[in-house]
Amino acid sequence: MRVALFLTCVNDTLYPDTGRAVVKLLTRLGVEVDFPAAQTCCGQAHYNTGYRREAEPLATHYAETFGPGLAAGAYDAIVTPSGSCAAMVRELYPRMGERARAEGRGTALAAALAPVVPRTYELTEFLVDVLKVTDVGAYYPHTVTYHPTCHGLRSLGLGDRPARLLAQVRGLELVELPGAEECCGFGGTFAVKNADVSSAMGADKVRNAASTGAEVLCAADNSCLMHIGGTMSRLKVGIRPVHIAEILASTEQEPQA
Amino acid sequence: MSGTFVGMPAFPKAAHEAVRDTTLRANLKHATHTIRDKRARAVAELDDWAQLREAGKQIKDHTLRHLEHYLVQLEESVTAAGGVVHWARDAAEANRIVTELVRETGESEVVKVKSMATQEIGLNEHLEAEDIRAYETDLAELIVQLGKDRPSHILVPAIHRNRGEIRDIFRREMGSWGRPAPEGLTESPAELAEAARLHLREKFLRAKVGISGANFMVAENGTLVVVESEGNGRMCLTLPETLISVVGIEKIVPTWQDLEVFLQTLPRSSTAERMNPYTSTWTGTTDADGPQAFHLVLIDNGRTDALADEVGRQALRCIRCSACLNVCPVYERAGGHAYGSVYPGPIGAILSPQLRGTASEIDASLPYASSLCGACYEVCPVAIDIPEVLVHLRERVVEGGEATQRGTRVTLQPAKGHAVERAAMRAARWAFTHPAALGAGQRLAARTRRLHPRSLPGPGRAWSATRDLPRFPAESFRDWWQRTNGGKDTAK
Ligand code: SF4
Numbered sequence: 028m029r030v031a032l033f034l035t036c037v038n039d040t041l042y043p044d045t046g047r048a049v050v051k052l053l054t055r056l057g058v059e060v061d062f063p064a065a066q067t068c069c070g071q072a073h074y075n076t077g078y079r080r081e082a083e084p085l086a087t088h089y090a091e092t093f094g095p096g097l098a099a100g101a102y103d104a105i106v107t108p109s110g111s112c113a114a115m116v117r118e119l120y121p122r123m124g125e126r127a128r129a130e131g132r133g134t135a136l137a138a139a140l141a142p143v144v145p146r147t148y149e150l151t152e153f154l155v156d157v158l159k160v161t162d163v164g165a166y167y168p169h170t171v172t173y174h175p176t177c178h179g180l181r182s183l184g185l186g187d188r189p190a191r192l193l194a195q196v197r198g199l200e201l202v203e204l205p206g207a208e209e210c211c212g213f214g215g216t217f218a219v220k221n222a223d224v225s226s227a228m229g230a231d232k233v234r235n236a237a238s239t240g241a242e243v244l245c246a247a248d249n250s251c252l253m254h255i256g257g258t259m260s261r262l263k264v265g266i267r268p269v270h271i272a273e274i275l276a277s278t279e280q281e282p283q284a
Numbered sequence: 285m286s287g288t289f290v291g292m293p294a295f296p297k298a299a300h301e302a303v304r305d306t307t308l309r310a311n312l313k314h315a316t317h318t319i320r321d322k323r324a325r326a327v328a329e330l331d332d333w334a335q336l337r338e339a340g341k342q343i344k345d346h347t348l349r350h351l352e353h354y355l356v357q358l359e360e361s362v363t364a365a366g367g368v369v370h371w372a373r374d375a376a377e378a379n380r381i382v383t384e385l386v387r388e389t390g391e392s393e394v395v396k397v398k399s400m401a402t403q404e405i406g407l408n409e410h411l412e413a414e415d416i417r418a419y420e421t422d423l424a425e426l427i428v429q430l431g432k433d434r435p436s437h438i439l440v441p442a443i444h445r446n447r448g449e450i451r452d453i454f455r456r457e458m459g460s461w462g463r464p465a466p467e468g469l470t471e472s473p474a475e476l477a478e479a480a481r482l483h484l485r486e487k488f489l490r491a492k493v494g495i496s497g498a499n500f501m502v503a504e505n506g507t508l509v510v511v512e513s514e515g516n517g518r519m520c521l522t523l524p525e526t527l528i529s530v531v532g533i534e535k536i537v538p539t540w541q542d543l544e545v546f547l548q549t550l551p552r553s554s555t556a557e558r559m560n561p562y563t564s565t566w567t568g569t570t571d572a573d574g575p576q577a578f579h580l581v582l583i584d585n586g587r588t589d590a591l592a593d594e595v596g597r598q599a600l601r602c603i604r605c606s607a608c609l610n611v612c613p614v615y616e617r618a619g620g621h622a623y624g625s626v627y628p629g630p631i632g633a634i635l636s637p638q639l640r641g642t643a644s645e646i647d648a649s650l651p652y653a654s655s656l657c658g659a660c661y662e663v664c665p666v667a668i669d670i671p672e673v674l675v676h677l678r679e680r681v682v683e684g685g686e687a688t689q690r691g692t693r694v695t696l697q698p699a700k701g702h703a704v705e706r707a708a709m710r711a712a713r714w715a716f717t718h719p720a721a722l723g724a725g726q727r728l729a730a731r732t733r734r735l736h737p738r739s740l741p742g743p744g745r746a747w748s749a750t751r752d753l754p755r756f757p758a759e760s761f762r763d764w765w766q767r768t769n770g771g772k773d774t775a776k
Contacts, residue, residue: 036722039762042757043757046761046764047771050771067715067719075675075678078682079683081712081713085716085717177659182658213655215656221652221655223296224299224617226750226751228655257754
């Protein structure tokens with residue numbers, strides 16, 4: 028199995044450790060990983076803020092970056108460690124193609140996107156549905172609580188896939204997060220445009236997380252973790268954010284902090 | 285819509301105060317969490333919920349697609365049953381019609397069934413200016429009216445009030461509207477309910493004119509339907525001699541049988557009940573029983589404009605159950621008043637900017653009053669994709685474009701105040717279509733990382749006021765990948 032890693036602009040720029048963890052994890056599971064260097068950003072922030080026309084060239088760029096490799100059989104899937112970017116590609120790209128067509132701009136966008144959309148997977152989804160593993164051989168001796176991010180939960184319908192993966196990690200104690208399904212308040216530009224409400228939501232999420240007594244709050248999306256982690260660090264609650272890929276990549280020989 | 289909200293500040297500013305009001309936040313949190321848990325249990329009882337939801341969506345979509353046909357059919361059946369149908373293009377027209385109808389009866393008082401449509405057009409305020417007093421008879425509406433307050437929830441307009449506050453309002457205000465509150469009224473729910481009952485009974489028995497809205501109008505037989513919990517609505521619908529129902533044109537269902545779907549989904553979604561305690565239906569007039577004159581005032585007030593919008597029109601499916609409000613994390617913190625409309629919460633955020641346009645500051649800010657978490661879409665019993673409409677309306681705000689206003693196609697200009705953001709989005713789009721430029725930017729940022737402030741200037745300040753920024757890494761992933769040949773050349 029060969030995959031193209033779509034790391035996303037946020038992870039590439041701010042969270043390279045997550046990218047390294049994904050590479051380590053997939054390689055350990057016998058998957059060959061490529062990182063097409065032309066990749067940039069899925070355009071979600073543009074789209075969700077109302078700049079659909081600005082997001083279109085980014086969608087096209089995504090298709091041009093990953094499409095030829097898929098067509099040539101150079102890789103079997105595109106994998107991304109971000110629930111919200113996977114949701115952007117899978118749920119919103121088709122919609123963009125459809126809107127462009129409805130506006131009389133032809134079917135070029137829809138046609139370009141068609142091959143990449145169904146073969147883009149969020150990491151935990153890829154592990155459970157495509158590789159069909161839940162025990163990835165990980166070791167992580169910490170108490171962990173899991174926050175299901177909104178896009179992972181509602182757009183992608185990840186369900187209990189992340190929990191099943193975490194349940195197999197040796198040494199890990201999974202504790203339930205109260206109000207788990209509530210949004211953390213990030214919401215991209217929402218965090219800036221409605222900073223007061225966003226902060227209040229973030230603070231409640233962090234208080235709920237701290238009440239579990241866990242050392243680590245994990246999620247499958249660094250954007251949400253950036254917001255939650257930024258709030259944790261300000262509120263000094265003694266719990267830290269970790270991306271699920273870093274937990275799953277951790278082994279007894281090479282443990283992650 | 286009503287003039288009550290003109291000059292409302294934009295959502296973020298209105299929410300700023302609400303977020304700091306700890307009593308309000310506690311009241312809201314308690315109320316919404318209780319009802320949302322109960323709703324989830326009531327919905328889980330039905331194993332065909334998904335089919336009911338789909339059926340509700342289909343019925344509404346079909347009706348909206350053939351709205352003209354069903355409106356004509358409704359007018360015919362209402363007229364045949366002895367009612368009179370009036371058409372109102374906007375709020376002013378509707379208010380004028382209702383005022384004239386009340387005047388013709390010679391009365392200067394009316395009793396009212398809780399109704400979103402009459403709130404939307406600001407009927408009470410208009411009647412008051414015309415020296416006609418409108419008495420709200422729904423318990424929560426009564427609390428709002430006595431408290432000279434504004435409703436903050438579709439279903440529970442006084443959700444922002446606790447018992448102590450309600451007792452104080454009753455004691456202070458009931459006397460000047462009619463029967464005063466009993467001496468020594470406490471905040472026990474039973475006593476509060478009894479005080480309201482006595483106060484309202486006097487009004488029901490005196491009233492000659494009743495004004496209502498309707499949850500549904502059945503086109504095939506001209507029957508209107510109100511579902512409620514307290515029974516006050518039924519009193520208003522049956523006791524007065526004249527009944528005036530003010531209803532939005534989107535409330536039609538084609539057949540009596542269609543109600544089967546909504547009478548299951550509405551109560552479970554709104555009050556988490558299997559069936560609402562009172563379902564009242566009325567069809568025209570009947571000799572010597574109930575109102576002897578029945579008027580139906582059908583209001584458009586922006587609805588056909590919304591109908592012309594391919595993405596936005598789904599908002600007209602709404603059956604006003606308020607489930608989306610109760611699950612919304614933004615509503616929970618900001619409260620209903622921040623939305624500057626009688627329609628608060630997620631549905632308000634997509635309905636108000638469609639009915640009123642996006643020209644005002646508050647209406648331009650409403651599509652952004654959401655983190656797009658999708659909880660509203662998940663609970664909506666008619667499957668309105670609220671996040672999709674929010675993003676669509678955001679586009680209208682920042683990019684302008686085609687829209688229908690008062691029946692005419694217009695090209696909207698982008699709203700003011702987005703120039704900097706638009707420039708940033710364009711710059712980002714440029715960088716993201718030029719990977720080399722992105723890489724260079726990352727390297728520059730990495731080299732200067734020790735100089736980065738922990739808080740941001742400009743628009744970013746709102747972020748760093750309550751959250752620490754992540755530390756910039758020494759090396760981006762793409763640089764690491766290149767340097768180490770995908771991690772193969774070095775252990776690190
Ligand atoms: S939008 Fe849906 S959930 Fe919200 S009030 Fe309307 S019908 Fe209910």
